[in-house]
Amino acid sequence: xxxxxxxxxxxxxxxxxxxxxxxxxxxxxxxxxxxxxxxxxxxxxxxxxxxxxxxxxxxxxxxxxxxxxxxxxxxxxxxxxxxxxxxxxxxxxxxxxxxxxxxxxxxxxxxxxxxxxxxxxxxxxxxxxxxxxxxxxxxxxxxxxxxxxxxxxxxxxxxxxxxxxxxxxxxxxxxxxxxxxxxxxxxxxxxxxxxxxxxxxxxxxxxxxxxxxxxxxxxxxxxxxxxxxxxxxxxxxxxxxxxxxxxxxxxxxxxxxxxxxxxxxxxxxxxxxxxxxxxxxxxxxxxxxxxxxxxxxxxxxxxxxxxxxxxxxxxxxxxxxxxxxxxxxxxxxxxxxxxxxxxxxxxxxxxxxxxxxxxxxxxxxxxxxxxxxxxxxxxxxxxxxxxxxxx
Amino acid sequence: xxxxxxxxxxxxxxxxxxxxxxxxxxxxxxxxxxxxxxxxxxxxxxxxxxxxxxxxxxxxxxxxxxxxxxxxxxxxxxxxxxxxxxxxxxxxxxxxxxxxxxxxxxxxxxxxxxxxxxxxxxxxxxxxxxxxxxxxxxxxxxxxxxxxxxxxxxxxxxxxxxxxxx
Amino acid sequence: xxxxxxxxxxxxxxxxxxxxxxxxxxxxxxxxxxxxxxxxxxxxxxxxxxxxxxxxxxxxxxxxxxxxxxxxxxxxxxxxxxxxxxxxxxxxxxxxxxxxxxxxxxxxxxxxxxxxxxxxxxxxxxxxxxxxxxxxxxxxxxxxxxxxxxxxxxxxxxxxxxxxxxxxxxxxxxxxxxxxxxxxxxxxxxxxxxxxxxxxxxxx
Numbered sequence: 204x205x206x207x208x209x210x211x212x213x214x215x216x217x218x219x220x221x222x223x224x225x226x227x228x229x230x231x232x233x234x235x236x237x238x239x240x241x242x243x244x245x246x247x248x249x250x251x252x253x254x255x256x257x258x259x260x261x262x263x264x265x266x267x268x269x270x271x272x273x274x275x276x277x278x279x280x281x282x283x284x285x286x287x288x289x290x291x292x293x294x295x296x297x298x299x300x301x302x303x304x305x306x307x308x309x310x311x312x313x314x315x316x317x318x319x320x321x322x323x324x325x326x327x328x329x330x331x332x333x334x335x336x337x338x339x340x341x342x343x344x345x346x347x348x349x350x351x352x353x354x355x356x357x358x359x360x361x362x363x364x365x366x367x368x369x370x371x372x373x374x375x376x377x378x379x380x381x382x383x384x385x386x387x388x389x390x391x392x393x394x395x396x397x398x399x400x401x402x403x404x405x406x407x408x409x410x411x412x413x414x415x416x417x418x419x420x421x422x423x424x425x426x427x428x429x430x431x432x433x434x435x436x437x438x439x440x441x442x443x444x445x446x447x448x449x450x451x452x453x454x455x456x457x458x459x460x461x462x463x464x465x466x467x468x469x470x471x472x473x474x475x476x477x478x479x480x481x482x483x484x485x486x487x488x489x490x491x492x493x494x495x496x497x498x499x500x501x502x503x504x505x506x507x508x509x510x511x512x513x514x515x516x517x518x519x520x521x522x523x524x525x526x527x528x529x530x531x532x533x534x535x536x537x538x539x540x541x542x543x544x545x546x547x548x549x550x551x552x553x554x555x556x557x558x559x560x561x562x563x564x565x566x567x568x569x570x571x572x573x574x575x576x577x578x579x580x581x582x583x584x585x586x587x588x589x590x591x592x593x594x
Numbered sequence: 595x596x597x598x599x600x601x602x603x604x605x606x607x608x609x610x611x612x613x614x615x616x617x618x619x620x621x622x623x624x625x626x627x628x629x630x631x632x633x634x635x636x637x638x639x640x641x642x643x644x645x646x647x648x649x650x651x652x653x654x655x656x657x658x659x660x661x662x663x664x665x666x667x668x669x670x671x672x673x674x675x676x677x678x679x680x681x682x683x684x685x686x687x688x689x690x691x692x693x694x695x696x697x698x699x700x701x702x703x704x705x706x707x708x709x710x711x712x713x714x715x716x717x718x719x720x721x722x723x724x725x726x727x728x729x730x731x732x733x734x735x736x737x738x739x740x741x742x743x744x745x746x747x748x749x750x751x752x753x754x755x756x757x758x759x760x
Numbered sequence: 761x762x763x764x765x766x767x768x769x770x771x772x773x774x775x776x777x778x779x780x781x782x783x784x785x786x787x788x789x790x791x792x793x794x795x796x797x798x799x800x801x802x803x804x805x806x807x808x809x810x811x812x813x814x815x816x817x818x819x820x821x822x823x824x825x826x827x828x829x830x831x832x833x834x835x836x837x838x839x840x841x842x843x844x845x846x847x848x849x850x851x852x853x854x855x856x857x858x859x860x861x862x863x864x865x866x867x868x869x870x871x872x873x874x875x876x877x878x879x880x881x882x883x884x885x886x887x888x889x890x891x892x893x894x895x896x897x898x899x900x901x902x903x904x905x906x907x908x909x910x911x912x913x914x915x916x917x918x919x920x921x922x923x924x925x926x927x928x929x930x931x932x933x934x935x936x937x938x939x940x941x942x943x944x945x946x947x948x949x950x951x952x953x954x955x956x957x958x959x960x961x962x963x964x
Contacts, residue, residue, distance in 0.1 A: 342655075343650070351624065520772070
């Protein structure tokens with residue numbers, strides 16, 4: 204019974220597949236999974252948009268939307284209807300083809316990332332051996348769509364926003380890759396299913412999640428920072444800073460294309476949360492061995508929604524970082540720490556089991572953190588101003 | 595030479611042709627991205643997962659962005675004044691034909707030498723890693739040195755500009 | 761520098777979030793129009809004319825002196841004097857406005873009309889939900905719409921109204937005392953005139 208609840212979606216898929224002739228069965232199975240991903244994650248997007256608006260409101264001593272439906276539950280429906288029926292304005296001097304393709308490209312690429320996420324036991328769409336690499340390849344391609352959006356609008360401010368966004372995204376891509384690389388190194392495989400399987404073991408009822416190791420904890424924090432920057436999310440949301448650049452690279456988009464960009468951003472946020480949950484929080488495994496009776500997909504989606512809540516919490520708390528502060532932070536703090544984390548993880552592996560490796564690795568990471576905070580983030584001393592073109 | 599191969603090849607060649615023939619430089623860069631994607635899909639079709647995804651990650655995720663940034667920052671985004679084709683196109687055509695001939699001869703002669711592979715070689719990431727760290731460690735380190743020197747050179751050039759304007 | 765500021769900030773927002781469900785001072789939203797904030801006493805929105813007693817035409821304090829019309833900065837008041845007179849609160853016959861229009865779409869609530877009125881006739885109301893669908897005259901209020909009783913004035917501005925009433929009562933008492941003194945003097949004069957001998961009056 205418990206196993207059935209856990210595998211309910213897989214069983215449903217097989218049941219539907221059984222209606223079709225043998226030759227078409229695999230195609231139907233894949234189609235079903237794809238359609239369910241395309242339905243579930245936009246629904247989660249709607250929920251997270253609502254959660255964000257109400258959560259941010261409560262954090263800011265106000266109610267969020269509460270007029271549409273009880274407690275404002277139907278607000279995303281109203282927003283969706285509004286986006287669909289708004290006039291789709293394309294500026295005359297804009298590059299029509301690229302302007303159209305940018306949001307399409309973004310949404311397609313972002314949805315591709317879900318193909319490798321293990322959403323429950325036996326619930327991965329494609330269990331690729333190089334799954335993590337596929338996910339990051341998709342993440343890297345989204346930057347191109349951001350650039351396309353900003354450039355095709357033929358608008359100085361959009362272009363500026365796009366350049367800033369792309370600069371930010373490529374700066375934080377390396378720490379994100381390095382943080383995830385530690386997990387790959389310790390697991391010995393890029394297969395996301397395997398990474399979850401390794402974390403699914405329990406010692407004295409506590410799980411072997413990577414976040415509970417010193418290098419894993421550091422990697423998780425670095426990964427969280429890097430993905431917040433990758434999704435252009437507060438406090439790294441200067442490219443779409445509403446008070447600075449109107450809407451940054453998607454200023455010239457209205458109606459459904461804007462909704463697609465919005466969808467792309469949130470769905471991207473959900474997918475990197477999913478990956479973070481897979482890499483560091485044990486994917487679909489339960490936090491305590493005794494809780495294994497709860498279906499695995501509930502744990503996965505619970506962890507994803509928890510990450511979304513943390514994203515919203517960060518947005519409500521932190522002020523926006525300036526572009527140069529952002530870049531400084533990436534190159535002078537996050538990147539060196541992630542490199543050091545790799546070394547510490549290697550040290551962990553070579554030191555063998557026992558308490559010493561916990562103490563030594565934690566000590567190295569803490570000292571490095573303190574030193575980097577004091578040295579790397581020291582404010583530059585301002586000398587006399589020099590001008591590039593004025594003399 | 596299946597239908598899938600022809601389809602992917604058609605897309606790749608179309609992208610490369612568009613990259614040559616389009617007027618706007620940024621459009622050319624985007625068409626080049628399509629050519630990169632075609633290559634990546636080609637790798638994936640041959641079951642070389644690592645190579646395919648690394649191609650997407652590196653080429654589309656980094657090189658294409660670099661090309662686009664370079665175009666933007668050097669004002670190449672305006673359409674070229676004298677049309678798309680250069681004046682010395684016969685020489686270009688001759689050189690391209692020669693390069694194609696050399697590459698074609700290399701590929702064809704290699705396929706005639708190698709026996710028909712009946713078993714697909716298992717190229718997992720583990721094996722690539724082992725090879726890189728074992729047999730091919732010297733080329734890896736040389737590439738690292740090359741990239742580092744390129745990075746240092748870029749920093750020096752950028753710093754020089756700032757310094758000479760003082 | 762080590763991130764403790766971020767942690768403190770996160771704790772603060774979490775406290776706000778949790779507190780907004782339990783305590784009222786962490787959730788200061790007033791859900792208009794179901795809930796309303798009570799206006800303070802000095803609230804002012806648009807002017808109204810005060811009348812004493814029950815009959816608005818008879819008790820209207822305004823004497824059409826037109827000072828408010830002249831002082832109004834956007835010139836939103838229009839007054840036409842009447843032809844006849846009616847007695848005011850001290851009994852003295854005064855003219856009254858036959859027409860007193862205020863265009864509240866022009867009125868900027870500066871209260872200058874209230875400050876310059878010598879007769880305490882025009883005061884500021886606290887009503888602001890006055891939107892109407894009539895584009896062409898819906899916000900042009902005439903004398904009848906503007907006239908509101910003194911009780912209403914007491915309700916919306918109690919201390920002011922009490923002050924005004926005290927002042928007006930004082931004026932009325934003074935006027936009555938003066939009238940009484942004048943009446944007494946006239947009576948005394950009349951008595952003296954009637955008591956004087958006729959012959960003593962004629963002088964050569």
